[in-house]
Amino acid sequence: MVKMWVLLLGFGLACTTARSQNNIEINYDEAVRKLVRQFVETNKSRDYVEGWRIQVISTTDRMKVESTLREFRYRFPYIPADWTHDKPYYKLQAGAFAHKLDAIRVLHLIQQDYPGAYLAKDQQIRPQELLNDY
Numbered sequence: 001m002v003k004m005w006v007l008l009l010g011f012g013l014a015c016t017t018a019r020s021q022n023n024i025e026i027n028y029d030e031a032v033r034k035l036v037r038q039f040v041e042t043n044k045s046r047d048y049v050e051g052w053r054i055q056v057i058s059t060t061d062r063m064k065v066e067s068t069l070r071e072f073r074y075r076f077p078y079i080p081a082d083w084t085h086d087k088p089y090y091k092l093q094a095g096a097f098a099h100k101l102d103a104i105r106v107l108h109l110i111q112q113d114y115p116g117a118y119l120a121k122d123q124q125i126r127p128q129e130l131l132n133d134y
Helices: 002-014 030-044 062-075 100-111
Strands: 016-020 023-027 049-059 081-086 089-097 118-125
Touching (some): 049 062
């Protein structure tokens, strides 16, 4: 995020604009152009994005997490969910959201049945996993 602000500040300082009738011409330094290209290429090469998931439960009992997963899928068939094992805990997580506000909306629905559910930041979300309909 800091890099983005530095980039925008540099862009703002390096830009000069000239306005003629309805056309705007932007002239900026080659260093800024290079930084923008580098930023785009770096982001294209990333396989994962940062986002939010809803942690439904975390327990050391595998049977409990599996039965909760079956129950969750029955109650919320439109929200993808799966469990992971992060020793010694089994974690049941649901959804994948790019924006925290979207995750909070779904969290409120889930908390009606699972009051202990909470948001968890995840830096390993594949872009195709992201839920955009909420």
